[in-house]
Amino acid sequence: MSFKYYLGAVIAVPLSPILYFQGKKIRRNVPKLPEAKKPQGYIKTKSEKTLKILAIGESTIAGVGVDFHENGFIGALAKKISEETNHSILWRVYAKSGYTAKMVRKRIVPKIEETNADIIVIGLGGNDAFKLNTPETWMFQINLLIRTLKRKFPKTPIYFTNMPPIKEFPAFTNVIKFVIGNLVEILGKRLYRRVQKKSNVHYNNEIITLETWQKKYNLEGDVDIFFSDGVHPSKLTYQIWGKDMAQFIIDREKF
Template sequence: MFLKISTIVLIPSLIIQGNAVKKNTLRLPEPDGNRQGMIGTGKSLSILILGDSAAAGVGVEIQEDALLGAVLNQLKDQYEISYILEAKTGHTTGQVIKTAKSMSAQHFDVVITSVGVNDITKLTPPENWIQKQQQLYAEINQKFTPELIIAAGVPPMNMFPALPNPLAWLFGQYAKGMNKTLGKFVQKQANMQWIEYDLERFKTLNLEMAADGFHPSKEIYALWGEQVADKIRQMF
């Protein structure tokens, strides 16, 4: 109720600031590079990455510096990896579900997801968002039968340099609510783990975000990839 009331009260500011952010924020393209292939030597491992612009690697120029490249770099000396990246800038959870539905049924050992920021910018309440998340992971389990799903938590948008207050504050409240519901959901799933997007830790490590103040940098993708790889090694 607090979030709903806050949203209603702040609507005039949200419209003004939202339009200003859209106009003034640097728009970065998705990075170049292979989104499907094989790499590495060792035990066979298949990986699918699904999601939004962060999953796609926006913030860097080449996929080798994005989440996909960071994960592959961490694992390629231990595993022979077949990989597919299906992610697009602007995608909400509903659109990621459509992407999953459009793909042919096939097995992946690991599915990595990153989605939520665009649901926040559309002011999707956390209780509605988690219902969509449940639909997404039901589709993933049915279509791809993964042994491990690694979900990225929603980033604390109140800390995004590109966002002014009160817009940043409100988006941060949405992110907090979404992560709370996601954490509870993941704990009940036998094949799921999640990674929190810890901007405070990144700042203590002197890691800056990308030039647009909205997406991960090469250094943050590298750390994110290391966290993902650690969870994969524990499982396989």
């Protein structure tokens, strides 16, 4: 077991009652936003080639915080890839708010109707951290998920997005940011080490910080501009994140 996780767990034990009551208060105060509508779309260009992209994961991939998926993560990602490659893009989302890696594998993957895809993008980690899943549990489920997807799409590259920046969530208390924020970063590091040993699997291990985004994109205002409810991304965040992830994919694929 990771020493950093073990140390964090030791610290978290006496904080458990605080985490529990603060978590309940946050759930009461944070508005329950719906998932985005229209989970599939098509970007048409003059190119004869069409790329098929599947996006799989938890609430951020499900587009919580925006009205339609075209205004969310997958919409921004597909548009960027289309602009950079000039290819048409056919995209579809399979995601559910609150789902862990295990739930995605067992409940979502069997529902995927497509028999082929050019790119699979996966966004997970937040809910596994919220449930305080150990790094070992996390990697066990991730390995099973990758194996299941590779059986279904043996030649399709798999891309894992950055971990959610839990330490930046304005709705969370400092205690929750510390415990859950550190854990999600540990899960990310374990995922990064794992994908180094796997063929055609990638993970964007850049840790998202809002200060970096503000400087990079010359954005003004406080951190609230990045969130729809203090936890989930705003349209602005989805646009930045989707474009950044698209560039990560473009740099590694020969379209």
